[in-house]
Amino acid sequence: MHNLTFERPTVTDTMLSDRESEILQLMSSGYSSREIAEQLFISEFTVQTHRKNMLRKMGFRNFYPMLCWAIKEGVVIL
DSSP states (O other): OOOOOOOOOOHHHHOOOHHHHHHHHHHHTTOOHHHHHHHHTSOHHHHHHHHHHHHHHHTOSSHHHHHHHHHHTTSSOO
């Protein structure tokens, strides 16, 4: 029998880029991808790419658990 455990990443494990951290902070403030793109003068597609990369790096399937983890770990401040 296999013991399947899943450990959540630590802050140092994620190694988010500065831009990813910035986007995560804006996402936690309730901004949409389009609004983030406008604020950062990048395309909405680029924001979506950063979001996908963050999810992959952090091992989450969607935004909500990633945000909960980021708040708990102090990665973002509300």
